[in-house]
Amino acid sequence: MNIKNEPEAVRRREALKDRIEQLRRMIEIRAVEERIQALFSEGHIRGSTHLANGQEAVAVGIAKEINFRDVVTCTYRGHSHALALGASPESIIGEICGRSIGCARGIGGSMHLMAPEVGLLPTFAIVGAGIPVACGAALAAKVKKTGAIAVAIFGDGATNIGAFHESLNFASIKKLPVIFICENNLYGEYTPIQLSTPIENIAIRGSSYGIEGRIVDGQDIDAVATSISDAAQKAREGEGPTLLEMKTYRFSGHSRSDPATYRPPGELENWLKKDPIKLFSSNLIKENLASLELLEQIKIEVTRKVEKATQKVLASSEPLESEILNHVYENAETKL
Amino acid sequence: MNIKNEPEAVRRREALKDRIEQLRRMIEIRAVEERIQALFSEGHIRGSTHLANGQEAVAVGIAKEINFRDVVTCTYRGHSHALALGASPESIIGEICGRSIGCARGIGGSMHLMAPEVGLLPTFAIVGAGIPVACGAALAAKVKKTGAIAVAIFGDGATNIGAFHESLNFASIKKLPVIFICENNLYGEYTPIQLSTPIENIAIRGSSYGIEGRIVDGQDIDAVATSISDAAQKAREGEGPTLLEMKTYRFSGHSRSDPATYRPPGELENWLKKDPIKLFSSNLIKENLASLELLEQIKIEVTRKVEKATQKVLASSEPLESEILNHVYENAETKL
Amino acid sequence: MKLRMRQAVQKALDDSLASDENVIILGEDIGAAGGAFKATEGLMEKYGSLRVMDTPISEMGFLGAGVGAAIMGLKPVVEMMFIEFVGVALDQLTTQAATMRYLSRGKFSVPLVMRASASAGQGFGCQHSQTLDHWFRGTPGLKVVMPSGSRSAYGLLRAAIEDPDPVIVLEPRILYGVREEFDVDENYRQPLGKAEIIRNGEDVTLVTAGAMTSIAKAAAEICPAKIEIIDLLSIWPWDSKTIFESARKTGRIVTLEESQAASGWGGDIISKVLEQGLDFLKAPPHRITLPDAPIPYNGKLEAKYLPSPNYVSKQIAALVSTNVAPKNWWNEKL
Amino acid sequence: MKLRMRQAVQKALDDSLASDENVIILGEDIGAAGGAFKATEGLMEKYGSLRVMDTPISEMGFLGAGVGAAIMGLKPVVEMMFIEFVGVALDQLTTQAATMRYLSRGKFSVPLVMRASASAGQGFGCQHSQTLDHWFRGTPGLKVVMPSGSRSAYGLLRAAIEDPDPVIVLEPRILYGVREEFDVDENYRQPLGKAEIIRNGEDVTLVTAGAMTSIAKAAAEICPAKIEIIDLLSIWPWDSKTIFESARKTGRIVTLEESQAASGWGGDIISKVLEQGLDFLKAPPHRITLPDAPIPYNGKLEAKYLPSPNYVSKQIAALVSTNVAPKNWWNEKL
């Protein structure tokens, strides 16, 4: 690893201790993703991009409970996690727009975001591929006794792929400090889970490996946080992995080009009622931690911030052509 | 498929309806494998070979309950299954000795036995690889409405590989007529199951896919047969797959060169008490279907038969060099 | 009639499903959703969900199921959305499908087709933009083909489905939306193992395939040298006769490959051509390939990374005018 | 001291484990059992079961774990018992390990070594006898090496473990039991990317690698032509300087590869050599490869299938005396 100290990302991570900041981050994620969708339509983004709107409580709930030295692997649906873990809006929007200001200087694109200084590896574009890698990070923590844990985040569809199975078995038999987090958003691309997976709750798959499986309300940031905190403690105490199934939903289609017409009528509407931002906002108001005015103000601030980041990105340079040949190997002399 | 009618294999299969013939087949398998071990020492066999002695009840129990038009995939540990399903001793010994009399004319070797005329595909040398292939055979039966089922046979170690997981999920969601049979002989190569698999009973892995899992005494041919018959009926009635875990044991090491020193003291001795041939012999005597004299006679006949087959093999020719280039593609003109 | 390549693929599948009841298709989101690239649109509605089957995300599982179904007499066409996904399932092709006929001494065969989208140019990033024919090429028992437009996509796919052995069809993703003049003739087949000379020329033989074919054509339009273009179509086995004859005629051979040099098909072809003798050669051979780096996401960089008509024309013009093989751009300073 | 290759590998692992606490090794039956080929004997006893770790049969799982551990600063050496098993785990190498440095712009690296036994000659049949370097070769981000005996096995493995990038070490299985004179010097490294001229000759440059190296040596003993043998050692990236210079000197180039022609490394090397110009060549290039068929089990047939010293000598003698590339045996009638 060759990671510069980037205090800003760490600061953004530490800020999540505050409940208002948690809400602010969820709102920021939503705003960034909405902006990305617009940037797509405006022609600034190539390839594909995968929104996680509706799933923000999972991302922020994880980020606030784990240490910034812990390691996270997640998928192409990673805007939310990168931002929650501490990446700045411009590094994410910048990457997705292919600018040198991006977290990978525009070389990776939407499916390969990262936030190295707060533990997020470049996100994985092959379904399931990040799960064994997280186990390896957990193994390293165990061998080096760093006290760190690893977190593997993946979708419901991913639990049908071999890498999931092999990883859970491996992590269990080796008692690795890793948390397996399934974001069950009910769809793998355009296919509803009941057509790909003959069981209702992914969590029960833990029992095949002697791993505790837990069903969590992924729309409730506090429920998410509690489950993570328990699993993290268990992992740090050497008690091995946990499988957490976050019941959640993506409000958009699978990727930018998907209008999600395959949804049964009413389904989206029902889930919109469980919008994690709305739920958390109401809770904060009930707890007297926030007022409607504060919420309004946060929204305005966040919108302004995201717009500023966007403009910064759009004004920023494209990467140099020399980047193409950089970082293939460390030692250039062994290259042909 | 391009399968000649080989009435002898079918006849050998049909013969298993008779209980005495079941016993005879188990004894034959044991004798063939002992002969193979000797042929190895005598330098007639190259590479590796994997005995299944101790596991004969599983092989014969399966073979007697399924139809010869059903399809079977199994592993490199396949002598027992090939013989049980109907392959002749000389086709198996011949293949393992690399002679043209072998079931694959000496081209395949020990890990790639087959008995096409009674449904056994060339056995699979890559752990887990035969499981999705069996699902495909089941899918073909379903599409073509042939009424056939498929059987995938694999080890306990194989249940930790991705192909196992993907296949069970796929078969369940598509309700394929397939039976998954795990021969749990407590070891994967030199590693005891408890060091690779954090659960005691493989059968519970079915629950991750909504598949019934059943633990079966693999030393008791009748228990094996009942479980197969139930699962086969279920499959034929369109009720989908079953996972059967046969608790069994291999009396020899993993492969010819393994003295199996990793076994805890007493373990082999305990399992030898559950020798499936002895158990079945006693049962037949109790049922008044066999006498000690008959058993003696069967042993003598089988020994003679196996020795005759062996001599035939040793007197037979090696394959022609032209076999090297045959059967790579059907249409030779598209070859370079 | 102008047909997009995705329509040609869809038509080839439709016609195959209609004419042979043993044909089935399997893949992720190919049924209800009509495929990630819409190459299977309407087929599930027409043929039912047993013959046009959506699968879980389990490439090893459903590719292996394709192998098993093929052994039992079906003709499965398995779709891999992106060729990279075979990285989690390669064994079923290179080890199982490839050796089944050999090991069974002809008793079992695997008339399987695996179609996958491949190749670059659309900003999908370095894990969704490769060609990867080298994972399969040269594996005894497998065949690998790559269409270059609607006509060859139709013809190759139908031939592949009818072929008695496993065939891998690599469809250049960037061509799915491109229209090509092609009046579908249901009897049209592109024979496996045969290349096509798609432009005649005297100065140099340019062998190419897939998405690079149109780059080659555009390059030939602007190049001072007279280029004879061979569209390989079958990557393996390849058509040595057509290539040898053309190279003998022009005296120069260049390959244009959407691969790194160490993994591309050009090395085998060039070494085989030159093994025939050196007398007919007016210049050394030359390979135009990708640089030894993953593909970048940014559009400007991706465009630099991929061979352009200008670059190809320049390289070939240099070869023909000097009879010295030019350097690649990445050997110069950027 | 005469050392078997398995002992050299064991010693390289032992010395690496001793000198760098970040080195760990992972694989099936490598711990308690000492490895299927006894190349890890005694290491678990010495370093404990956390640094020398037996794994379940889950190649994707433990290879991926190796990738993750490497990213976090360990130097894992993952053993694949037979190279074919990577068919169920390829993604972790070619997609994940290979692109990690590139995608992270140098922030993360993957100092992983994957060792695998490879190559033929012992009757393991067609699914346990291949070399398969083409699955990895030319993948930007990966390196591939192949020792030819005890000395290079030690030197390459130590260099690979110290290398900051993922390296695949293909160990010819047939050499595990073969003794070679080699006094272990713990400082000995075989630099990655460098070939070795192991025999000087004037008539022809013979490039080879792995188990074929000893075939080449034996062939040179009996061949009337004076053969210069280059042991490639690094399959990718390969040492163009050494090969170009030798080919320039001898004027003839032949490769001896334990691969099919369409997948072997020889095509890339020969085309690159010839791109340098044709003037220095006295004869066309020639590749000695495997036939386009899986390998048969039977010993007589396996011996025919693999290049023998006699066959190699005959082919090279024909090339040198006639300056015409000879045919391969499978192009003649058997």
Ligand SMILES: Cc1ncc(C[n+]2csc(CCOP(=O)(O)OP(=O)(O)O)c2C)c(N)n1
């Ligand atoms: C091995 C592999 N197969 C298929 C794909 C294509 N693909 C990308 S995302 C996706 C759906 C994944 O669904 P899920 O795991 O539920 O995650 P979600 O997208 O819902 O977050 C698929 C099939 C892929 N990237 N990798």
Ligand SMILES: Cc1ncc(C[n+]2csc(CCOP(=O)(O)OP(=O)(O)O)c2C)c(N)n1
């Ligand atoms: C993918 C793969 N990994 C590893 C091996 C090597 N190998 C052959 S048999 C075996 C043990 C398998 O154990 P199990 O599934 O329990 O079957 P058993 O041999 O006990 O019948 C292993 C690891 C292989 N052939 N394929």
Ligand SMILES: [Mg+2]
């Ligand atoms: Mg999902």
Ligand SMILES: [Mg+2]
């Ligand atoms: Mg076992």
